[in-house]
Amino acid sequence: MxxxxxxxxxxxxxxxxxxxxxxxxxxxxxxxxxxxxxxxxxxxxxxxxxxxxxxxxxxxxxxxxxxxxxxxxxxxxxxxxxxxxxxxxxxxxxxxxxxxxxxxxxxxxxxxxxxGEITGCLAVTEPEAGSDLLGGLATSAVDAGDHYILNGTKRYITNAPIADLFTVLARSDPTNKGGSGTTTFLVERDMPGLSAGPEHKKMGQEGSPVSEVYFKDCRVPKSAVLGGTPGHGFRAVMRSLNKQRINLASLCTGPAIRLLDEALRHARTRKQSGQAIGEFQLVQAMLADCKVEISAARALILETARKRDRGEDVTMEVSMCKYYASEMAGRVADRVVQIFGGAGYCEDIGGSVPRFYRDVRLFRLYEGTSQIHQLNIARHLLRGSH
Ligand SMILES: Cc1cc2nc3c(=O)[nH]c(=O)nc-3n(C[C@H](O)[C@H](O)[C@H](O)COP(=O)(O)OP(=O)(O)OC[C@H]3O[C@@H](n4cnc5c(N)ncnc54)[C@H](O)[C@@H]3O)c2cc1C
Structure with missing residues (x-):
């Protein structure tokens, strides 16, 4: 809307x-x-x-x-x-x-x-809790009267090195392995017992710091329990991730648009056999495929966004958006490297193209891998809830 x-x-x-x-x-x-x-x-x-x-x-x-x-x-x-x-x-x-x-x-x-005075982050993933967030969740929160004590390690947390506020999922009831045994906490950076590790050395997205986060007997007041009552952590995190999937899908579309712009510029100016490479039909096919897929992703995302704004359930559709747009960005980046030839592989010649190629690879992994989204989509289809 x-x-x-x-x-x-x-x-x-x-x-x-x-x-x-x-x-x-x-x-x-x-x-x-x-x-x-x-x-x-x-x-x-x-x-x-x-x-x-x-x-x-x-x-x-x-x-x-x-x-x-x-x-x-x-x-x-x-x-x-x-x-x-x-x-x-x-x-x-x-x-x-x-x-x-x-x-x-x-x-x-x-x-x-x-x-922007403070920076927030979401700390959910752990060394043993990736796609299976709930089953592997090991960070514990022990009720100690007027506060909780958190212990555990979070991994791959975007902005953790610079964040002031951490939204943290922990298991608050060790006897309950379900979502209702979890609680989400709002942990401020200066709470004793919280520390961030060194930045992960990533294959792309330079300038976006990501690291582990450690909780070692970290005391957090009861007022830090998200929503004030324990036992709703997983549900709250899933609700955020659900919204994030459509955000992420749109964030996959921008790099693809930029890459196609770069490809068009290159196709018009790079000459081989006496003509611009954009005049070769096999290059034209790659340009056309990029445009079709970008437009399809954009249309799917905006249709889903409008449905969400009308208050409709878009749980399956946001998975479709995230899955399609992230895979689309990967295919577009790959074609654009191809259109650039050797320049697409050499960072000192290809400008932003090799960088985007590395950057977009992450999209298929975080906020739910492609496989997890395929499973979500199929689950809805088989249940008949589509
Ligand atoms: C740079 C970066 C930034 C990140 N930022 C954040 C952040 O800010 N906050 C946060 O909490 N997390 C963050 N993550 C974590 C990210 O969401 C996880 O990496 C992702 O969910 C996958 O988990 P995993 O890496 O443990 O892979 P795994 O779950 O171990 O998956 C490995 C492979 O197995 C497949 N697989 C797993 N389970 C199934 C299944 N049931 N069926 C079929 N295939 C399956 C996966 O699709 C994948 O191909 C970030 C990760 C990276 C790399």
């Missing part, structure tokens, strides 16, 4: 200006320094990028799902690290608070997440 076409157009124009004037010219610097320079983060804060999905009453823009998808498709046309910097605040680092937080928790955290 788009509430006000003019306001949305102005927002998208702001994002486009930021990309053209700030983000894209600094992409190589971000890769080299493996960080978004602080002055650029400041600009992103000033432009309101951290608050897109946070309700207006807490200082955010309160974007609808459709509006957020359109904004995400725009911002993700520059290096992935930019949107990852603000993306936890507009996604997994705030979503559980928006939907399940107490009024006090919302008042305490959402305005600062919306302004």
């Amino acid at each position: 788009i509430r006000d076409e003019k306001r949305l157009a102005a927002l998208l124009a702001t994002v486009r200006r930021f990309m053209d004037e700030v983000a894209i010219p600094n992409e190589e610097r971000v890769e080299r320094e493996n960080a978004i320079p602080e002055e650029i983060v400041k600009e992103m804060r000033r432009l309101g990028f951290f608050g897109w999905s946070i309700p207006e009453e807490y200082g955010g823009a309160g974007l609808t799902t459709e509006e957020l998808c359109l904004a995400n498709m725009e911002i993700s046309q520059c290096a992935v690290a930019y949107r990852a910097r603000s993306g936890t605040n507009t996604g997994i680092g705030s979503e559980a608070i928006i939907h399940d937080g107490t009024d006090e928790q919302k008042r305490r955290y959402l305005p600062r997440l919306a302004s």
Whole structure:
């Protein structure tokens, strides 16, 4: 649902200006320094990028799902690290608070997440709990009177090295292996017993820091229990991830759009056998396949977003979006490397193409692997709930 076409157009124009004037010219610097320079983060804060999905009453823009998808498709046309910097605040680092937080928790955290003053993250995955989040969950939360004591290790947590607030899933009832034996906690960085490990050395997405998080007899007050009552942790996390799947699908679409732009530029200017390579029909076929798949992903995402905004159940559809868009981005990146030839493989010649090729590989792994989404989709189909 788009509430006000003019306001949305102005927002998208702001994002486009930021990309053209700030983000894209600094992409190589971000890769080299493996960080978004602080002055650029400041600009992103000033432009309101951290608050897109946070309700207006807490200082955010309160974007609808459709509006957020359109904004995400725009911002993700520059290096992935930019949107990852603000993306936890507009996604997994705030979503559980928006939907399940107490009024006090919302008042305490959402305005600062919306302004970008603090950075949020979601700490769910563990060394033994990946796709099977619940079965492998080993982080424990022991009720110790007026507080809980957390122990455990989280792995691959986006923005953990710089985060101020951790939304953490833990098992609070060791006798209950189901979702109702879990609780989600809002843990502030300076709570004694919480520490982040060194950054994982990733194959792409330089500038987006990811690390382990350790809880060692970490004392958290009872007021840190998301929603105020234990036993609802897994449900709250799944609700956030459900929303995140459509966010992520739109974030897969932006890099594909950018890659096709790069491919078109190259196809028009690179000459072989006396003609632009774009005149070869086999190259044209690759360009056409990219365009068809990008448009299909965009249409599926926006249709699903509108359904979600109407309050319909889109559990299966968000899996379809995430699965299709992430696989699509991989195929587009692969074709564009092909169109670039050797330049697509050499970082010093191919510009952003080799970098995007590495960056988009992650999309098929996190927020549910492709296989987990295939299973979700098939489960709905076989149940007849589609
Ligand atoms: C850079 C990065 C950032 C991340 N950010 C975050 C974050 O911010 N917060 C967070 O909590 N997590 C985060 N993750 C974790 C991510 O969500 C997990 O890596 C992902 O869910 C997969 O879990 P796994 O790596 O343990 O793989 P596994 O679950 O071990 O899967 C390995 C393979 O087995 C397949 N498989 C597993 N189970 C099944 C099954 N039942 N049926 C069929 N196939 C199956 C998978 O599809 C995959 O191919 C991040 C990961 C990375 C790499």
